[in-house]
Amino acid sequence: MHEINLFCFGFGQVAKAFIINLLKNKIKINLLTTSRKKTGEYIYSNLKYINFNFNEKGFDHNLLKEIEKFSHILISTPPINSKDLFFELVKSNNHILKKCKWITYLSSTSVYGDHKGDWVDENSKLFPISKKGKTRIEIENRWKKLSKDYPIQIFRLAGIYSKENNLITRIKKNNSRIIKKKDHKVSRVHLEDISGFLFNSLENFKSGEIYNIADDNPISNEEVLSEILKKYNFKSPMLIDFKDLEDSTLKEFYLASKKVKNNKAKKFFNYELIYPTIWKGLKLL
Numbered sequence: 001m002h003e004i005n006l007f008c009f010g011f012g013q014v015a016k017a018f019i020i021n022l023l024k025n026k027i028k029i030n031l032l033t034t035s036r037k038k039t040g041e042y043i044y045s046n047l048k049y050i051n052f053n054f055n056e057k058g059f060d061h062n063l064l065k066e067i068e069k070f071s072h073i074l075i076s077t078p079p080i081n082s083k084d085l086f087f088e089l090v091k092s093n094n095h096i097l098k099k100c101k102w103i104t105y106l107s108s109t110s111v112y113g114d115h116k117g118d119w120v121d122e123n124s125k126l127f128p129i130s131k132k133g134k135t136r137i138e139i140e141n142r143w144k145k146l147s148k149d150y151p152i153q154i155f156r157l158a159g160i161y162s163k164e165n166n167l168i169t170r171i172k173k174n175n176s177r178i179i180k181k182k183d184h185k186v187s188r189v190h191l192e193d194i195s196g197f198l199f200n201s202l203e204n205f206k207s208g209e210i211y212n213i214a215d216d217n218p219i220s221n222e223e224v225l226s227e228i229l230k231k232y233n234f235k236s237p238m239l240i241d242f243k244d245l246e247d248s249t250l251k252e253f254y255l256a257s258k259k260v261k262n263n264k265a266k267k268f269f270n271y272e273l274i275y276p277t278i279w280k281g282l283k284l285l
Helices: 013-024 062-067 085-092 131-146 167-172 191-201 221-231 248-255 263-268 278-282
Strands: 003-009 028-035 040-044 047-055 072-075 102-108 152-157 159-161 177-180 188-190 210-213 238-241
Touching: 003 013, 013 028, 013 072, 013 191, 028 062, 047 062, 085 131, 102 131, 102 191, 131 152, 152 191, 159 191, 159 278, 167 221, 177 221, 188 191, 188 278, 191 210, 210 263, 221 278
Parallel strands: 003 028, 003 072, 028 047, 072 102, 102 152, 152 210, 159 188, 177 238
Antiparallel strands: 040 047
């Protein structure tokens, strides 16, 4: 592949990391995006692109004509008010997908809910605890049904961290709380590895499939913090006992305990993780 016509519904950290990866691999990109920015021309990493304003209140309808020209679509915005705004758009305008060769919907491993700390894979039962997790399942099912007619795959992303946004950077900014909960393992994935899986999926694609995108080593935040404090002369962030949590969203996260397997994605996309563990991602060990 030498050139790609890419439409990003949502232009956040994952979409931007994907763009960087494409540019690094010398792919010419014709880019169209949506965001809360005003409709107009912008530049990202020396790449000129067109952005259309899109939010829950409405959008510029000229966007529909533009999407029709694009062969690849990345959907990275989370549900808003229990709805996937792009799916709602497609539902009444599915002609905009007629030229598509590749559509990827980014979901979340929150759909698995609580598995009492056991491993889960793409065939595991879904026990979502949060409303967000339940909404994700509903939206996944809609996209999966549509995948009979259009080339659609679903990536379930684990907790994302990056060079710019991780536990170390949050501690430095004094913007971190560590929740104490025994044996609560967290599955994570580095931003660069998400972009790597996306890139490899351009050539290895099967419609209707779901893939877990996670690293190899689920581990608790407490264990990560312990290593950070050994290496750096940081003041320890606030430690909060799980039982004392008042934030309902955070509490739901810590009620759901599971370790996410990534075997299917690594094998199908023939992808070797750059950061197979949080230790390598943060250069701690």
